[in-house]
Amino acid sequence: MITFDGVTKRYAAGTAAVDGLDLEIPTGEITVFVGPSGCGKTTSLRMINRMVDPTEGRILLDGVDVSTVDPPALRRGIGYVIQQAGLFPHRTVAENVATVPRLLGWDRRRARARALELLERVGLEAALADRYPSQLSGGQQQRVGVARALAADPPVLLLDEPFSAVDPVVRASLQQELLRLQAELRKTIVFVTHDIDEAITLGDRVAVFRTGGRLAQLDTPERLLAGPADDFVREFLGRDRGVRRLSFVPGDVARVRTDLTVPVTADVAAARAALEGAADGGAGSGAEEWLAVVDPGGRPLGWVAPRALPGAGTLAEARPEPYGTFVRGRDPLRAVLDAALLSPSGGAIAVDGDGRVEGVVTRRALDEALARVAAGAGEAARG
Numbered sequence: 001m002i003t004f005d006g007v008t009k010r011y012a013a014g015t016a017a018v019d020g021l022d023l024e025i026p027t028g029e030i031t032v033f034v035g036p037s038g039c040g041k042t043t044s045l046r047m048i049n050r051m052v053d054p055t056e057g058r059i060l061l062d063g064v065d066v067s068t069v070d071p072p073a074l075r076r077g078i079g080y081v082i083q084q085a086g087l088f089p090h091r092t093v094a095e096n097v098a099t100v101p102r103l104l105g106w107d108r109r110r111a112r113a114r115a116l117e118l119l120e121r122v123g124l125e126a127a128l129a130d131r132y133p134s135q136l137s138g139g140q141q142q143r144v145g146v147a148r149a150l151a152a153d154p155p156v157l158l159l160d161e162p163f164s165a166v167d168p169v170v171r172a173s174l175q176q177e178l179l180r181l182q183a184e185l186r187k188t189i190v191f192v193t194h195d196i197d198e199a200i201t202l203g204d205r206v207a208v209f210r211t212g213g214r215l216a217q218l219d220t221p222e223r224l225l226a227g228p229a230d231d232f233v234r235e236f237l238g239r240d241r242g243v244r245r246l247s248f249v250p251g252d253v254a255r256v257r258t259d260l261t262v263p264v265t266a267d268v269a270a271a272r273a274a275l276e277g278a279a280d281g282g283a284g285s286g287a288e289e290w291l292a293v294v295d296p297g298g299r300p301l302g303w304v305a306p307r308a309l310p311g312a313g314t315l316a317e318a319r320p321e322p323y324g325t326f327v328r329g330r331d332p333l334r335a336v337l338d339a340a341l342l343s344p345s346g347g348a349i350a351v352d353g354d355g356r357v358e359g360v361v362t363r364r365a366l367d368e369a370l371a372r373v374a375a376g377a378g379e380a381a382r383g
């Protein structure tokens, strides 16, 4: 755990870059510092590894005041990655990654083996190990930067806008890669960005800073989206806050019905009987619900409206309409909504991890789920 205890930083010019910061950063989680330019994110980050020392207050790392620790010793336990990766241009990729192990006295062979292992971990081919940084793409350089920071297996990682110099597609893949790595490594990560979407994607908790180096709100992404503390945070979170919040609500809050799925080989009379049965089953208005037609392998073929059922024969005579799917038990409610918006039925087809149909979320069930989420947002806002 990293604790900021009444931390203020004033540079010579006078005004505070960071002002009275109290903050706890839990072990094994990603905490993101986000806020507009100049709000003191980088200064706060650099006080953790003593690249900057506070004017007032203390920073504790697992209870130890970092001002009492010799900076080189402190930094051995803290990996650090900056924008543009900051690689040594005249050292190869493997030498860059092996820098800290070599400083720690590892022999050349062991340090190289560790470097190669880490390059693989961050998704780089071993063939890149003997190139120089200038021979890599921006995204590859950032991966090397992350590998280098991980080389001595430090418990803490400080990442200062590490992905901001790469294009959005590469950036999204680096973000996913970091989340995958973190699921394995469980480091204590402090990540600085000015991009609120990046903060929401990566953070277990997000600290929103306002200009003047003050903390505006510290919360989980979900709670931040549901209940911004004030107008500054609300503005900073930007548009689509309600829909974005659905990414944090499990899709399972929407009830899945199994009585509206019919195989394409079923005959129309049986399908009609299924609809009548659904109506009698207390679920309401079954006779008006659309049916999800599945192929013999259990995969979806599309929706059929009751009024579009053929007069006789099997459902193979019907013309299925477009559909969207979500993976039950995995995807968030946002994916259920998205799937529903791709379907003229207004409902979503639930599939398992192999794409086989498990049931459907009807329009009505989705409405009920959204209403519950909206009620929850009201509670979060009232606090």
Ligand SMILES: Nc1ncnc2c1ncn2[C@@H]1O[C@H](COP(=O)(O)OP(=O)(O)OP(=O)(O)O)[C@@H](O)[C@H]1O
Pocket: 011, 012, 013, 016, 017, 035, 036, 037, 038, 039, 040, 041, 042, 043, 044, 194
């Ligand atoms: N070495 C320094 N000397 C004087 N002032 C500084 C120094 N470093 C930062 N500042 C000032 O402190 C304030 C906070 O800077 P900091 O770099 O921490 O902000 P930031 O939130 O990381 O901004 P950005 O997103 O633009 O990088 C700014 O007003 C900046 O001008």
